[in-house]
Amino acid sequence: MQSYDVIIIGGGVVGSAIARELTRYTLSVGVLEKESDVCTQTSGRNTGMLHAGFLYKPGSLKAACAVEGNAEFDTVAKELDVPFKRTGKLIIGFTEEDRARLLSFIERGKINGVPGMRLIDREEMDRIDPSAGGNFAIFCPSSGILDPFTYTISLAENAVMNGATYHLYTEVTGYERLSDGRHLLHTAGKGDFACRWVINSAGLSSAKISDMLGLPGYVIQPVKGEYFVLDKKAGAFAKIPVYPAPTPKNTFDTHATPTVDGNVLVGPNSFNVEDGEDYSVSQSGMDGLQESGARMFKHMRREYYIRTFAGARPKRIDPKTGEIQDFLIERPDNLPGVINLVGIESPGLTSALPIARRVLALIREKEALEENPSFNPIRRGIRRFHEQDRETQAKMIRENPDYGEIVCRCETITRAEILEAIRNPLGVCTVNGIKVRTRASMGRCQGGYCETRITAMIRELLGKDIGEVELGTPGSRMFTGTVKGGDNK
């Protein structure tokens, strides 16, 4: 049995932010994650917006955490080497009804502490981004875009650098309280784990884990959102995220958002589902996105579509009224050593570190923590060959010939970058794990050329059998064997 001071169930962006903040102190920290990587669930299936915080009810945790997370992100992105652009955002309107709603959100933004929001006309919109639809808009300067994969990975890596331990492929399946007051977590095939503090950061499964820990009654409604990813050719037109006026339920319909790497995401739509982890997309949903997306982004053309994806927001709802609730961050008095997070939906990416600090504060109210003298907040990512000038590239190739071999032709990703990704500090060794660390296979051909080469490199470096290399989810084998009975080693 392994033992830690604190165990976090769930290694998404929130669990990883908590792990990183806890390593500022001399606590032993373990993260149990059921998947093969840290950003395979909601943290890797979102728009990647750094929200400003004007959408949320004044006084709510969602509002406070979004505004706090937004304000600090320039510093955080530098510390953790996360691609980030403070683009601002347009929230567009077509009708007088939209105008009234937009004005009310400027007021709400003021109350929540969002700086600089103002209504602009079409002429000014054209100066900011002529590709945006709409007749007028709110311009919100503090919104931004970030790479959600790199952000989640960077938090996890920084936590590991500072002493935390990640256990991937480790699903928590049962719980009991030990006679000494500690917690015992049972897992599927990975043994038992004991700890003094247990933190539920299980996203879509947070109500299930609450129940397991002795806190029944929470209800999570998964709300699915589907997206199109558009080629960088479309990205050349998109300067700024373009959102519609919020719906009467204070949510956003389909928006068009440039990514930090130059693609455009069009989506998400939004509908209730039973199984939040079913990430298939529907034809009717994609047809709807085609239409609603074209109202946001004037270059919504089929020739630009390169893939689709879906995610699900874990919305906490009132079981009686069905009303959507605020983030829940609690330390129940009747269950010592338990911290419970439920309903961390949007803006959870923006809010990850503010949420983590609130969790830390709940622990510090109960015990004095000693600072970790060797805590280092700085983490450096993989150096991108294609972002360097010609002279630097030539120098890199001279020093390491692996930079001279292009493995992903669409995104110009070299063998050296793939090898560095395979040696990642979390020990992730799936093809998708390499994809989100390097962008190999994210281009126009979607891995047609490089996926087999990446598989071969994983085998070469880690000595894996051909049937052992997985695409992403546990059990998703790239190959089952060789057709002609060739070398299987």
Ligand SMILES: Cc1cc2nc3c(=O)[nH]c(=O)nc-3n(C[C@H](O)[C@H](O)[C@H](O)COP(=O)(O)OP(=O)(O)OC[C@H]3O[C@@H](n4cnc5c(N)ncnc54)[C@H](O)[C@@H]3O)c2cc1C
């Ligand atoms: C369509 C969509 C768009 C969004 N857009 C934005 C946006 O632009 N900006 C923004 O700020 N937020 C956005 N969000 C919200 C944001 O993505 C989430 O709030 C955030 O990613 C939640 O992180 P998490 O770590 O709580 O959840 P997750 O990433 O889901 O992590 C929870 C982890 O727990 C693991 N787990 C579950 N059960 C167990 C178990 N029994 N044992 C072990 N591990 C377990 C899961 O495998 C998972 O990895 C969006 C969400 C969606 C769905």
